[in-house]
Amino acid sequence: MMMKKRRNKSSKKGIDIYSFGFSLWFYLSVVSVIAVLAYLFLGLLSNLLFYQELKENEVKGVANDIIDICSDSDFLFQLATKEFEEDVEFAVLRKGSTYVYYKSTGFDDRYIVTYLEEYGGQDNVVTTLKIDNDRYSFCVLDALVNEGEVVQAKVFVYSKAVIRTTTTNILIRTFVYIAVVVVIISLLIALIISKKLSKPLKMVGEMAKQLATGNYELDVGEAQYSEVEDLANTLSLTAKQLSQTEDLKNELIANVSHDLKTPLTLIKSYAEMIRDLSGEDPEKRNEHLQVIISEAERLNVLVNDLVDYSRIEASKYELNLTELDIGKLVKQVAARFTVDINYRFEIVVTNGLNVLADYGKITQVVYNLIANAVNYTANEMYVGVFVFPDNAGRVKVEVKDSGMGIASEELALIWNRYYRTKNNHTRGKAGSGLGLSIVKSILEKHNAEFGVESEVGKGSNFYFFLPLSSLEKNLKEQH
Numbered sequence: 001m002m003m004k005k006r007r008n009k010s011s012k013k014g015i016d017i018y019s020f021g022f023s024l025w026f027y028l029s030v031v032s033v034i035a036v037l038a039y040l041f042l043g044l045l046s047n048l049l050f051y052q053e054l055k056e057n058e059v060k061g062v063a064n065d066i067i068d069i070c071s072d073s074d075f076l077f078q079l080a081t082k083e084f085e086e087d088v089e090f091a092v093l094r095k096g097s098t099y100v101y102y103k104s105t106g107f108d109d110r111y112i113v114t115y116l117e118e119y120g121g122q123d124n125v126v127t128t129l130k131i132d133n134d135r136y137s138f139c140v141l142d143a144l145v146n147e148g149e150v151v152q153a154k155v156f157v158y159s160k161a162v163i164r165t166t167t168t169n170i171l172i173r174t175f176v177y178i179a180v181v182v183v184i185i186s187l188l189i190a191l192i193i194s195k196k197l198s199k200p201l202k203m204v205g206e207m208a209k210q211l212a213t214g215n216y217e218l219d220v221g222e223a224q225y226s227e228v229e230d231l232a233n234t235l236s237l238t239a240k241q242l243s244q245t246e247d248l249k250n251e252l253i254a255n256v257s258h259d260l261k262t263p264l265t266l267i268k269s270y271a272e273m274i275r276d277l278s279g280e281d282p283e284k285r286n287e288h289l290q291v292i293i294s295e296a297e298r299l300n301v302l303v304n305d306l307v308d309y310s311r312i313e314a315s316k317y318e319l320n321l322t323e324l325d326i327g328k329l330v331k332q333v334a335a336r337f338t339v340d341i342n343y344r345f346e347i348v349v350t351n352g353l354n355v356l357a358d359y360g361k362i363t364q365v366v367y368n369l370i371a372n373a374v375n376y377t378a379n380e381m382y383v384g385v386f387v388f389p390d391n392a393g394r395v396k397v398e399v400k401d402s403g404m405g406i407a408s409e410e411l412a413l414i415w416n417r418y419y420r421t422k423n424n425h426t427r428g429k430a431g432s433g434l435g436l437s438i439v440k441s442i443l444e445k446h447n448a449e450f451g452v453e454s455e456v457g458k459g460s461n462f463y464f465f466l467p468l469s470s471l472e473k474n475l476k477e478q479h
Helices: 020-070 075-081 108-119 166-211 224-277 282-313 326-338 360-377 436-445 470-478
Strands: 088-095 100-103 126-130 134-146 148-160 320-323 344-349 354-358 383-388 395-403 450-454 460-467
Touching: 020 075, 020 088, 020 126, 020 134, 020 148, 020 166, 020 326, 100 224, 108 126, 108 134, 108 148, 126 450, 166 224, 166 436, 224 282, 282 436, 320 326, 320 360, 326 354, 326 360, 326 383, 344 450, 354 360, 354 460, 360 383, 360 395, 360 460, 436 450
Parallel strands: 344 383
Antiparallel strands: 088 100, 088 148, 126 134, 134 148, 320 354, 383 395, 395 460, 450 460
């Protein structure tokens, strides 16, 4: 069944959105964009969290430095002269009172108020406070101040760097710039990869187009990928087989045309002779009528072979399996040929060998094999038919002849449709060249083993095996 068309024939200059190359590029691009967006989101999130933690650790570090300084007697001088980070403000207050030991120039008391509102004066807090809808890192730690005697104090430190407004915007802009660059690079890489991967498939597609036009001389070339190479080799093998089939078909047409033309000519000629010459002479009339009958039979064989083979090739039949006496069947078929006194027949059949098979189809197999032997036997004009059991619970049927034999290089080809051996086509060889192909198809349908043994100048032996039916096999085992 042909695939349903999803689109009209695309323009050669346009972009084919259903092509493998475009689909590959599209999916690679989607994956790249998703990866970049995931990187952007996760990177932004992690950096925001990391930045907040960094700023909290920063103010805590400053607070610890101030605590160390407060233990010295000249701590006020040191606090006034020490250089801290530009965005850091701090204050040192006596614990439990509002007395201020020191405040940096830009210290904003709102941070202390907000801290007291949110934490109620809790000691040793490192956190983030919200001031005017912005968030700032804040730290309050206990300290000991040396003012002649050791007094408890609190150190307040905060960072003026906004965590989730300005910083966020900077990070977002940075990540967006990076994401845009990465997406562009990803799209270009995806385009290169898709072209590289789709190129061998386009090559195979061109081969298929050439094959469709009847060009069987395909140049496979070298493929970069194993799967494409296998596909190309399969297509090349198909082209070779189609070429052989075309040659054999042409040979068949020539042979059948010859076989049809000759008997038709003879039938017409002898009919005219009966009308004009031998109509009143019974002896000559019967002689001429016999020629017409023989040629009509030859035509019947040709037509039947063609019809049978077409049915078998189309698989328009099912096996009607029945238990039958294969020896009896073979004798009945052979009897049709033994009336010809020009041949020396040897029929050796073991009776009572029952097999499970299609009576009509196996009859056709035996008939075709014997007819083949009759057509090609020579010298002694010998045809032998044998039926006997083997040691594997099977029946072997053999058909032998004393013909010219078959060359070893042709043994594997004689079962092919349309095939004839290289012997010259003569009137003595009636048939279409389909008989053995029909035999092969029927025996394969029966899952039967079959073959041929032949030697040039010593004739041929065609054979096949059928398993004994269960009842017959049990009787043989009992004896």
